[in-house]
Amino acid sequence: MIKIDLNLFVTLSEYLPENSDCFEIPEDTTVEKLMNDLGVPKDIVKLIFINGQRKEISYQLKNEDRVGIFPPVGGG
Amino acid sequence: MDKILRIDVGSQGGPKAVETGLGDYEGLGGRAMTSGIISKEVPPLCHPLGADNKLVIAPGMLSGSAAAMSGRLSVGCKSPLTGGIKESNSGGQGAQVLARLGYAAIVLEGKPSNDTLYKVVINHDGVKIEADNSLKMLGNYDLVDKIKDTYGEKFCSISIGPAGEMKLSAATIAITDMEQRPTRHAGRGGVGAVMGSKGIKAIILDDTGCKMRKPKDPEAFKAANKEFVAGIKKHPVSGEGLPAFGTNVLTNVLNEAGGYPTRNFSSGQFEGAGKISGETLAELETSRGGKATHGCHTGCIIKCSGTFHDKDGNYLTKQPEYETIWAHGGNCCIDDLDAIAMLDRLDDDFGIDTIEMGATIGVAMEAGLAEFGDAEAAINFVKQVGEGTPLGRILGNGAEVTGKVFGVERIPVVKGQAMPAYDPRAVQGIGVTYATTTQGADHTAGYAVATNILGVGGNVDALKPEGQIELSRNLQIATAAIDATGMCLFIAFPILDQPETFQALVDLLNGFHGLSLTADDVSALGKSILTKEREFNAGAGFTSKHDRLPEYFKNEKLAPHGVTFTVSDEELDQVFNW
Numbered sequence: 001m002i003k004i005d006l007n008l009f010v011t012l013s014e015y016l017p018e019n020s021d022c023f024e025i026p027e028d029t030t031v032e033k034l035m036n037d038l039g040v041p042k043d044i045v046k047l048i049f050i051n052g053q054r055k056e057i058s059y060q061l062k063n064e065d066r067v068g069i070f071p072p073v074g075g076g
Numbered sequence: 077m078d079k080i081l082r083i084d085v086g087s088q089g090g091p092k093a094v095e096t097g098l099g100d101y102e103g104l105g106g107r108a109m110t111s112g113i114i115s116k117e118v119p120p121l122c123h124p125l126g127a128d129n130k131l132v133i134a135p136g137m138l139s140g141s142a143a144a145m146s147g148r149l150s151v152g153c154k155s156p157l158t159g160g161i162k163e164s165n166s167g168g169q170g171a172q173v174l175a176r177l178g179y180a181a182i183v184l185e186g187k188p189s190n191d192t193l194y195k196v197v198i199n200h201d202g203v204k205i206e207a208d209n210s211l212k213m214l215g216n217y218d219l220v221d222k223i224k225d226t227y228g229e230k231f232c233s234i235s236i237g238p239a240g241e242m243k244l245s246a247a248t249i250a251i252t253d254m255e256q257r258p259t260r261h262a263g264r265g266g267v268g269a270v271m272g273s274k275g276i277k278a279i280i281l282d283d284t285g286c287k288m289r290k291p292k293d294p295e296a297f298k299a300a301n302k303e304f305v306a307g308i309k310k311h312p313v314s315g316e317g318l319p320a321f322g323t324n325v326l327t328n329v330l331n332e333a334g335g336y337p338t339r340n341f342s343s344g345q346f347e348g349a350g351k352i353s354g355e356t357l358a359e360l361e362t363s364r365g366g367k368a369t370h371g372c373h374t375g376c377i378i379k380c381s382g383t384f385h386d387k388d389g390n391y392l393t394k395q396p397e398y399e400t401i402w403a404h405g406g407n408c409c410i411d412d413l414d415a416i417a418m419l420d421r422l423d424d425d426f427g428i429d430t431i432e433m434g435a436t437i438g439v440a441m442e443a444g445l446a447e448f449g450d451a452e453a454a455i456n457f458v459k460q461v462g463e464g465t466p467l468g469r470i471l472g473n474g475a476e477v478t479g480k481v482f483g484v485e486r487i488p489v490v491k492g493q494a495m496p497a498y499d500p501r502a503v504q505g506i507g508v509t510y511a512t513t514t515q516g517a518d519h520t521a522g523y524a525v526a527t528n529i530l531g532v533g534g535n536v537d538a539l540k541p542e543g544q545i546e547l548s549r550n551l552q553i554a555t556a557a558i559d560a561t562g563m564c565l566f567i568a569f570p571i572l573d574q575p576e577t578f579q580a581l582v583d584l585l586n587g588f589h590g591l592s593l594t595a596d597d598v599s600a601l602g603k604s605i606l607t608k609e610r611e612f613n614a615g616a617g618f619t620s621k622h623d624r625l626p627e628y629f630k631n632e633k634l635a636p637h638g639v640t641f642t643v644s645d646e647e648l649d650q651v652f653n654w
Contacts (some may be wrong), residue, residue: 007328007332009328009329009332009353009355010317010320010321010325010328010354010355011320013355046312046531047329047529047530047531049332049333051636052332052333052334052344052345052502052636052637053539053637054333054529054531054535054537054538068328068332070328070329070332071312071316071317072311072312072313072316072317072530072531072532073313073317073321073325073326073329073530074313074314074317074318074325074326074526074530074532074566074569075317075318075322075323075324075325075326075354075380075397075398076323076326076398076399076519076520076523076525076526076565076566
């Protein structure tokens with residue numbers, strides 16, 4: 001198992017599990033699998049930041065990754 | 077919208093109004109009108125507060141019509157902050173009301189012979205200009221209340237606060253919203269100082285008895301508007317995200333991306349971001365009886381704003397924007413929404429640009445005038461600007477002046493104007509826009525954040541130089557055109573992603589004006605505006621060497637990515653090489 005700092009923002013926050021800042025997942029987990037396991041509908045996942053960098057949903061999570069996920073948002 | 081109102085404030089016996097036809101400016105609106113008049117009539121080397129500068133206030137090509145989102149008002153002049161051309165645009169009721177009154181522009185020109193303060197009243201019956209020294213040094217909120225006593229509940233006002241009267245370079249022009257609150261501002265570049273230099277405190281507009289502007293081809297216009305509205309509603313950003321959480325939804329996004337300028341642009345992440353995020357703000361607003369969704373002008377369907385109530389449940393200010401919450405919040409390490417909302421209220425009341433003011437306070441904190449995170453000190457700084465103390469006047473002239481006065485090297489400005497809420501090292505595309513736009517550092521001039529960070533209009537890696545020049549170029553051209561239409565820039569989210577919504581915008585212009593523009597014509601309009609603005613700036617002494625970021629963005633690495641700004645000078649010089 002590895003541990004990640006998981007952050008789900010805006011309307012995704014309702015899917016945030018307990019202990020999200022030190023969340024345990026199996027080693028080969030992708031963002032897509034994680035979203036599926038948490039019940040987050042894939043079509044509202046728009047922006048995936050891993051340690052501040054934009055990544056695809058196929059990204060395979062690593063130990064101590066900071067994960068930030070957003071639905072479509074904009075402002076300015 | 078077939079006339080221009082020119083007010084010569086230097087006439088003997090006080091300002092005189094003359095109405096003219098459109099002449100050379102036929103068919104122009106918004107930024108095309110303001111930059112058209114400024115570039116043709118204002119000598120680029122004139123003093124921004126002198127007789128030769130002009131203040132142009134213009135609704136967009138579609139303002140005053142039934143087109144959704146068409147209520148942006150452009151304000152143009154030579155900027156006292158940058159020394160270059162300025163177009164600062166604002167929401168509020170100004171554009172809709174002025175367009176329905178039939179004016180394509182109001183031009184304030186000349187120089188007053190004394191310090192009498194005037195108000196201009198425009199309604200269905202005509203124009204009246206009256207001396208009123210009882211308005212002197214009133215904040216925008218008290219001013220509007222006083223105007224209400226005489227002119228009732230239906231006017232829209234365009235006004236300056238004490239900062240404009242003192243001709244400070246961070247002074248704004250306030251425009252009232254649908255509730256007659258002076259919450260919408262032509263904020264950037266010191267346009268309020270130019271209005272102050274003309275001795276005009278307020279322009280009071282009442283369109284009672286005036287009709288909505290009618291399209292030349294009603295059927296085509298109506299069909300285009302229907303498609304346009306549907307496109308805005310169906311895009312998740314303009315249809316869902318902005319209405320629910322407002323612009324401040326970006327706090328967490330930019331913080332996650334490591335591009336949230338913190339502690340006067342010395343880090344890209346703020347540990348207090350969650351406390352001032354859009355999610356936290358919306359919850360706080362609704363818990364106190366405020367609104368998390370609110371439109372700023374008639375015809376707005378995105379409704380990205382809201383109302384902020386204090387701890388006792390009383391109205392304090394409109395929902396502070398992302399840029400404001402960043403400038404006064406993360407940039408100064410302040411994580412208290414009540415303090416930030418108070419700063420927003422004071423800025424609006426005194427008539428000061430929230431971006432410039434927040435950036436300036438960040439510089440002042442770096443200089444040691446207060447500790448980072450000291451909200452009370454920040455509030456005191458802004459109050460001093462409103463009072464016009466010597467320190468307040470320094471701060472009210474912006475980040476560059478303040479940095480020079482207090483010996484600070486890290487001053488986040490381009491062409492004298494403070495950068496907004498995206499660090500150009502971690503969002504390199506917006507760095508290109510900051511460096512090269514005619515306006516001084518300005519995110520709205522070519523919002524590369526959309527494609528660098530938000531995945532709108534495609535994806536370009538925010539941390540690398542590749543693709544940023546073309547991205548910024550295309551966005552600057554498109555933005556200049558949108559700014560001419562009177563459309564809110566937030567229509568860019570759907571039109572960048574949905575070709576049919578962009579086409580609907582073109583069809584709206586064609587249906588309204590009886591034209592047959594193509595997408596290429598819209599692009600040509602944007603280019604022609606940028607070309608005029610660049611010619612003005614060249615005449616004012618700007619060269620390619622001014623299209624640069626401050627040195628430290630190339631030398632100082634930004635945490636957490638450890639990046640510097642890596643778009644080369646040679647590449648920057650290609651932005652306008654289309």
